[in-house]
Structure formats: structure tokens, C-alpha cells
Amino acid sequence: MKRFLTLAPVAFLLSGCSNNWGWYVVDPTTTSGYNNLSFMISGAWNTILMSLTAILISVAVGLLVALPGLSEKRSVRNINRVYVEVVRAVPILVLILWVYYGLPQVTGITLNVFWAGVFALALSDSAFQAEIFRAGIQSINKGQYEAAHSVSLNYTDTMRFVILPQAIRRILPALGNQLVYMLKMSSLVSVIGMQELTRKANELVVSEYRPLEIYTILVLEYLVLILIVSSGVRWLERRMQTERD
């Protein structure tokens, strides 16, 4: 739990200031402060749900896009290159706006705020996932493919049982980074009205007019969430490490 000590300087900073702060807005000992605080924290569920759903989709899509990137054929590799270059070039915020407002006009399909957010986040992240998977798979020794070939495994089984299990262990830290990144980027979905952490904070600021305190709490909310996630990822890494020894 040493990581949570990083919060200490922040707490110190906050306690050091007095006059300019109006902590009453989020003081859990008063009724309104307590209500405000639980209103803010209630956004965490959507932030988490949206980020996890998006990362699951982006990992799957990323893997699918990574595979043609490993082909010996240039034309097949180009599918991967074009996807990665195009998707990577669009800012996430722009993608969110486009999916929510533009996609219904183009396709006739209207996504609700949650799925529009998830779709945009996943699409944007999938380009990075594709690059991570490609690098991870390429880092596996050629001898592993040859050994799989010599015990007659076909391509699918070779990937599934030999290459990917090893590649995923190697890219786990990078996947953890992407999850952290996703949690942060999910705040952008607030612009289309998603009731997640940032949106809740914005709404509270409008009614209470204490932006300093409320946004400080918002910062802390993300900080805690992300520290929990990254220690979870560390734990997973350690566990996979000891499994091998």
C-alpha cells in the first residue's frame, strides 16, 4: 500500500490552505456536503463500466487488426497500417462527437450516450492495442513457431496455445497503461452527457459554484481509481511471473 503514500503530499497541500477554500460543499459531516460527495462518487460506476467495456472491445479489435500486420504479404500488412494510421489520427474528443452526432445521420443507427462513448473510446484505443499486440507477438522467438509447426499445429492453434499466451504476458504492463489511459479519456464522454465522474462534477459546480473544491475532489477521485487499477495490474504481473518460475 506504499503507493497510496503518494496521496500524502496532496493532502498536505490541501490542509495547508484555509481562507480561499470552502470545503463545506463536500464536508461529509453536513447533510448537503454528504449528498454532494455521494453525488460525485456515484459517477465512478459509469466511469469504470465504460472504461472496462471499451478496453475489452479494443483488446479484441486490436488483436484482430494486429494479425494482418504480421503477414508476409505487403498488401495484407497494409490493411493493418491504414487502420492504425487513420484511427490514430483522429482526436478522441472528435471521435466521440462524431459517433454521437454524426453516425446516426450516416447509418441511421442511434447509439445511446453510453454505447456511443464506449464505441468511440474502443475504436480510438484499438489502434494502440493493435500496435502493442503486433510488437508483443513479434517479440516471440521464431523458434516457437517452428516448434509448433513441427508438432503439426495449425495457424490458429499456434497463435492460441503457443504465441499469444507468451505475448500477452509480455504486453501486460502496456495493457495496464492503456487501461489507465482509458479511465482518463473516459472523462471526455462527459461532453455528450454521460453521467460519469467528470460530468457529475461539472453539474455540481453549476449548482454550488465551488469549482476549486469540486474539481480537486474530482482529481482525487481519478487518482484513487488509477492507483487501485495500477496496483491491480502490478499484482497480476507478479502472479504471472511467479507462475513461470
Next chain:
Amino acid sequence: METTTTDTLIGITNLSKYFGTFQALKDVSLSVAPGERVVVCGPSGSGKSTLIRCINRLEKHEKGQIIVDGIELTDTRESLDKVRANVGMVFQQFNLFPHLTVLENLTLGPKRVFKISEKEARERALGYLERVRIADQADKYPRQLSGGQQQRVAIARSLCMEPRILLFDEPTSALDPEMINEVLDVMTELANSGITMICVTHEMGFARRVADKMVFMDQGEIVEISDAKSFFTAPKSDRCKDFLQKILSH
């Protein structure tokens, strides 16, 4: 040049292999009868690995023909599947699957390819581990074993697929000297069991003991093919004499 007869398990005729513009194999012909034990030797870069890798299609050849058990090696799915089922390979660097236990390394192929049950695959695997005298290590991971033990596991893994032909590419060159014999002993036993073997090695003691046929390669060509006895006592070409002199003086 040899002619292929009906009693031929592997028939290679006029094989050429290029890497870009570099010709790694030049018009190579060789035939191997069922049960025959062939040892291939020659200086570094002479094309030994390339030759045997062509036999299980880890490398594609550009010219000539390879026929394994009546099937010509081509790009078709059927040909590839047949070849892979018939031919096993043991590598210099073992190439065990590091994320799987010894037992899982052995059962993966049979379970996926022959669709046999976990239990049956396990029994088969333990049988072969017994044969390479390493059954007590079945639940360990490759990295927990010595090089010699790893190579014996790799041999057992190949045997689990019950191939007719086993290829060895310098199976002992990555090993510490004290572990070479435990692997060579296992290979000698295999040689006596009737399986067809093609073995790239510089272990001349082993070659003398087991080889029916010696193949000497240099610069992408097969310079000499002869039986083991005349190979060591009366090598025909000067290149071969030189090579033997160097390698036996160690």
C-alpha cells in the same frame, strides 16, 4: 547423383534453395530409405540446416523436388498436413514452450491434432518421458531443467506425434559438454528402434555408431555420400578429408 528407388521414404532430386540472390543449396539430391539413419556434416554455412528444414517445409525450395512418403512437398494444404504429420524435428535451441509444463509441452500436439483425450495424451506423454528417462520432471517448467534435460523433453515431444521421420539439427551443440552424452544416448536408442533419422551433427563418435549413411556438404552442395565405414576410413574428396581432419583432431 543418386537415383530414387521404390524403397525410398524421402526422395530429394536436384534441389535448389535461394535466400534472395544467395544460393544456399545447389542441385542437391539425396534419397533416404525407411529406417535409414543419415548423418549430415560439413562446415558452418554449408547448407545443412537449410537442407533438413526443406524436408519439413520450414523452408520452401525454389527448384527441384522433395517427395516424402509418396507425397510431393508443395504449397497445398494436403501436402503440408501430410508432411507435418510424418516429420518431426528437434532443434539446436530445444524450442520448448516456456509457458507450459513439460507434460503440457508433450500433450499439446496430440490433443489438438489427433483430438485424443487429455487422459490418453497424458499416458502417451508419460510413456515417452519414461523413454527419455525424465518422467519425474513432468510437472516442471522448461526453465527449471538443465539443457540436456530440456533437449530430451524436446525429443519426447516430437515422439509424441509418432512421426515416421525425425530430423535433428545439431541437437547437442547448445549443450554443456557433460550433458551431451545423455542426449546422444537417447538418440542412439532411437536409432536402434527403427525410426528414420536425419541428423545434422558434428558428434563423429555418434555418427560412427549409428549412421547407415554419411552426407558431407560444403558450400550448398552435397560433396560426398557414403556408408559410415568408408566415410571415416577413406573419404574421397579433399574437402571432406580436410573437414574430418579438423573435426577429429579436437
